[in-house]
Amino acid sequence: MRMVFRWFGPDNDPIPLDHIRQIPGVEGVVWALHDIPVGEAWSMDKILSVKSQIEARGLHSHVVESVNVHEDIKLGRPTRDHYIANYQRTLENLGRVGVKVVCYNFMPIFDWTRTDLAKKASDGSTALFFERNLIEQMDPQEMVSKILADSTLTMPGWEPERLTNLSRLFEDYTNVTEEDLWNNLTYFLQQIIPVAEKSGIKMAIHPDDPPWSIFGLPRIITNRDNIRRLLDIVDSPNHGVTLCSGSLGADLANDVAALIREFAPRIPFAHIRNVKVYDNGDFVETSHRTSDGSVDIYGVVKAYHENGFTGYARPDHGRHIWGEQCRPGYGLYDRALGIMYIWGIWDALEHSCKEG
Numbered sequence: 001m002r003m004v005f006r007w008f009g010p011d012n013d014p015i016p017l018d019h020i021r022q023i024p025g026v027e028g029v030v031w032a033l034h035d036i037p038v039g040e041a042w043s044m045d046k047i048l049s050v051k052s053q054i055e056a057r058g059l060h061s062h063v064v065e066s067v068n069v070h071e072d073i074k075l076g077r078p079t080r081d082h083y084i085a086n087y088q089r090t091l092e093n094l095g096r097v098g099v100k101v102v103c104y105n106f107m108p109i110f111d112w113t114r115t116d117l118a119k120k121a122s123d124g125s126t127a128l129f130f131e132r133n134l135i136e137q138m139d140p141q142e143m144v145s146k147i148l149a150d151s152t153l154t155m156p157g158w159e160p161e162r163l164t165n166l167s168r169l170f171e172d173y174t175n176v177t178e179e180d181l182w183n184n185l186t187y188f189l190q191q192i193i194p195v196a197e198k199s200g201i202k203m204a205i206h207p208d209d210p211p212w213s214i215f216g217l218p219r220i221i222t223n224r225d226n227i228r229r230l231l232d233i234v235d236s237p238n239h240g241v242t243l244c245s246g247s248l249g250a251d252l253a254n255d256v257a258a259l260i261r262e263f264a265p266r267i268p269f270a271h272i273r274n275v276k277v278y279d280n281g282d283f284v285e286t287s288h289r290t291s292d293g294s295v296d297i298y299g300v301v302k303a304y305h306e307n308g309f310t311g312y313a314r315p316d317h318g319r320h321i322w323g324e325q326c327r328p329g330y331g332l333y334d335r336a337l338g339i340m341y342i343w344g345i346w347d348a349l350e351h352s353c354k355e356g
Helices: 044-055 071-075 080-096 132-137 140-149 166-172 178-199 224-233 245-249 256-266 297-306 333-354
Strands: 002-006 026-031 060-065 101-104 116-120 126-130 202-205 239-244 269-272 275-277 283-285 312-315
Touching (some): 002 060, 002 333, 026 044, 026 312, 044 060, 044 080, 071 080, 080 178, 140 166, 178 202, 178 224, 178 239, 224 256, 245 256, 245 269, 269 297, 312 333
Parallel strands (some): 060 101, 202 239
Antiparallel strands (some): 116 126, 126 283
16 A cells, blocks of 8 residues: 555645655655646646656655546537547646556536535534535535635635536536436546556546435446446556545445455555444544544455555545644644554554464
């Protein structure tokens, strides 16, 4: 397992690289060009600028999250070929500088959905929260306005310039079914995976977050059967999954450890995090500790260890603790604690194997 840490760039992240490199076992940074509008090709100059900053601190830049997919590709519009060509060019450029994994998603309109960015817990910490009943009653524009107002930093997947056209986007998806979305994803993958193969990049799709329909929008990467269908579209080691224990774990029907065991050869990138799921369907991000949530993080790490996982892993969303002012879900302190919990499990498993 190769531990990495998500970083949003020098002018877009309050956490400096010098702090990230001090977390034991972290060898690289998960990055992206967040100032490039979705659909535009990433220039070599901008790629090299970020890469040089990362490597100057003794970290690698092997993992990119995310090269976002333009909405016209998801909708299957005639203009999709233009945006796919730009995506191909971006992959070629990333391959030239040594990027190994690109995380992306195929969720309509919203990359992820929460109703509260800072739900307060009894200990005074706050965390991302999803209230199922509220989302079913809420107008999408109301949710967008609340989320954007609650954060002073950019929110990947929640770009204001795109979401200002929210009503039109929803109109565009009025008659788009899950099968339509599958067909459009298939078209995209058939054009992208050959380029990824030539560029030495493993494409790793992120599951839908949460793994069910929001506001009537189709969502298709939600469970075991859908992951199997996805991987069967293109039979290539360069076509895989970002296995997110938190996204999939929000649905208690998903056995995350079993998914890891089944799909291990096609998981180049792991997001490890915990969520507490309540009886009414609400869920909140918790510490990584197994007993604090509904996901068996010990079982998750054990499944990776049993399968000799050598891919990249990062702690996903953390709580906001010790008064830290940070991007929602992406503070330094709780994610660093999460890394040490994950390493503790991994080290214990390593010692157990050595002792027979």
